Amino acid sequence: MFRETIHHSSGGSVGTASEQHATMLLTTARRRGYDVEFTPAGGALITWTRHLFGPGEGSVVRAERSIELEPVTPVGALSATTRLDLHLIAGDRHARYVEKDGRRVISGLLWEIPAFTTARLGARGLVVEDGDQLRLSLTARLALLAQQHRTRTTPPQGWYRPPASDPYGSAGLNRPGGRAGMLRDGGSAATCSCGALSGWGGDRDEARRLTRDHRRAVAAAFVSEHLVYVPPSVAARCDCGSCAECVTG
Structure with a gap:
């Protein structure tokens, strides 16, 4: 929700x-x-x-x-162990709730998540039941995507005094405010934890635009490749609710 x-x-x-x-x-x-x-x-x-x-x-x-x-229930921080559990559930169509020793656990084809962790995943709204199967909630999928694409920009170097060997070292000899002989670098690097973004902006605002454009491109690809909206009227006629034939009517 x-x-x-x-x-x-x-x-x-x-x-x-x-x-x-x-x-x-x-x-x-x-x-x-x-x-x-x-x-x-x-x-x-x-x-x-x-x-x-x-x-x-x-x-x-x-x-x-x-x-x-x-x-309504923010995902919060996802530890490496939680991310591993979520990837297990997402990659196994046999994932479901089962009873073991009187407690509910999440079980896949060749793996099992302990009861305590199972309860925490459900309480945080990270998994939802779809028929007799279990899948990741939309909030979990979006949060995982955000963690995979953490962007940052670096602060500009600003005013600096170039070394004597720099051919431009004499630039700005008449600059006021104690900046005589100094150069200014306003550039900012833009990077993403996924490794696909490594850019440079003339200033920090330009670098922030690079990171924003990267996040939007990633989000657009995710929506196009992984999200399918099935109208209720179509889902009511379908056993699976997500096949191409049903989505196209």
Whole structure:
């Protein structure tokens, strides 16, 4: 379950969204070319721009719009052990709840998660039952994605005094404020923990744009490749609820 906050021209509105509704919002946003970003808490932010006619003849006004999906139960920090457990569940279609010694555990084809850990995964909303099978919740999948793509920018070096061997060392001899003979470097590096982003911005704002564009590209690929929205009317006619034939009607 998500807390859905919509920002529009007349202010904002707050409501709740089921996982199915959140999936519909994300897939629709991707189809329309809106920007999508994920959050470490297991949520998402959808943003887009509408162009409206302004008061003057032929004038156009840009109107920013956004939908924020915040999980009612934030995922929180995911330890290496928890991530391993989640990957086990996600990669095994035989994952399900079973009773063992009077306690419920998560069991796969060749593995088993202890009862205490099973209870914690359920209490944090990281796993949900889908029929007799078990799968990761949307919040868990978004949080895992956020942990795989932690971006950062470095602070610019700023003013510095170049070495005597630098041919540009004499630049700025007449600069006031004690900056005579100094050069300024405003560049900032942009990196991601996934290793796919290693860029350089002329300033920190440009570096932040590089990290934001990377996160949006990753989110767009995730939605396109891994999320499928099945309308309730279609799901009611289908045994599996996610096959291509059912989704296309």
